[in-house]
Amino acid sequence: MSKLKSNNKVCKWYQVCPIKFFVESGKLDRKWVEEYCLINNKDCKRYQLEESGKSHPDNLLPNGVIKEDLF
Ligand code: SF4
Structure with missing residues (x-):
């Protein structure tokens, strides 16, 4: 039942989430x-x-x- 959990540690939205891109571009802390x-x-x-x-x-x-200066 909870097998999924251990195989699935990264958020399912990660690849499309803006937070990922902000971090990768240095605009947000890792x-x-x-x-x-x-x-x-x-x-x-x-x-x-x-x-x-x-x-x-x-x-x-x-x-x-909401981080106003983040875009
Ligand atoms: S910021 Fe995006 S990728 Fe990260 S946990 Fe939240 S929804 Fe998932």
């Missing part, structure tokens, strides 16, 4: 992907909104804060 994306942390606000089909801006951080 801690965001380490603390959320790479461990499939479902506390991520982006993840929760994505799952419930609610739109959210690209500059919404995993902790729910």
